[in-house]
Amino acid sequence: MPLVTLTSDYGWNDPDTAVVRGRVYGEMLRSQIGAPLVDISHDVPPRDHLEAGYVLRCAYPHFPKGSVHIILVDSLDLQHAAPMAMELDGHFFLGLNHGGLSLIRPDLKPRQCVTLDLKNRLELTDVESLLAAAAAHLLNRGALSVLGPALAEPASMHPPHPEIKNAQTAIVHVQFIDHYGQLVTNATQEWLKAWLGEKSFVALARGRRVTKHVHSSTEMQDAGELYTRINRYGYLELGVCKPGAHGINTAASLLGMAVRDPIELQRK
Structure with a gap:
């Protein structure tokens, strides 16, 4: 059964992590679906895409295909990085288009990428709410393509190589x-x-x-x-x-x- 995972640089002491969990559960209730919600890590150092990429690369293959992975690392700057979703290796990854998602599997090209644009949910103005709504849509077997326009060239980062x-x-x-x-x-x-x-x-x-x-x-x-x-x-x-x-x-x-x-x- 597909599920939802959360990875962030929010830490565990602040209420932010609980807020995200509440929003995801709220969107599940709204869509009348249910799925486990698993925390992968909230100890990613602030804005450290390299560590986030390693953690997700090691963890996601152990979850069922079709699972939705929400990544909130360096996620506050909506002016310069729009929310996006991509399908990769049978999983869905939701985050911002600042290049961080490219570090999850630099060796694989995503099957599909979109910029999130939920025109029927104009009340959703922050990234956490947008990603939660998109996650519920995908869990409900909704098509990725209806979440927004296709993103041909998502931003990428280039980590050090041996x-x-x-x-x-x-x-x-x-x-x-x-x-x-x-x-x-x-x-x-x-x-x-x-x-x-x-x-x-x-x-x-x-x-x-x-x-x-x-x-x-x-x-x-x-x-x-x-x-x-x-x-x-x-x-x-x-x-x-x-x-x-x-x-x-x-x-x-x-x-x-x-x-x-x-x-x-x-x-x-």
Whole structure:
């Protein structure tokens, strides 16, 4: 059964997240439909499209086809970015046309995109209400095309890609820091295999050499030891064994690294 998900940079302390949930449920009642409403994350840093794209890219495939994903990241500037909807990989994504949605699956072209223009709902003047109404329409098996005019060239963003410097060296970038402070890079397992061939590698981050590459948690024994691995979503991750709580003694804190920072890989 299709459902609705919410992803935002609103945080959990303010009432904004609850307001969005209430508006979505209100539109469901208005349309006499019901569907689960799932929070993917509201901890996206303010206006951080790169992190939002990673979170959604990893999460959305685990929801039923036909689900509607509402993204409210950097969503306050309606003057410069109109609300939009797109169909991609059998799912619907609703947000603003500022380029953030292009980071969900940069490798796939959307099947259809429209600019939201709900002429029969002129009372809807804010982005949250517009997206909630569009979500209810799509859940009710309504056509995407009736939500507004076709959008041939939606705005796009261009995140950093792994860069091969020479035969022995490549640069990757941190695209996400998880709850445990592990550094998730933009290097996929497939890219790494294509670059390395049969060779192994070491990672250099803030002057530290990370030589241990593990394949399962059973290989991580010594607390505080740095390692690399491929995470469950297929991305190269630099972490520390048994990190502390509240951001203490994590890979991010020990190395002083943030999203978009570079990590050098050297073939051995």
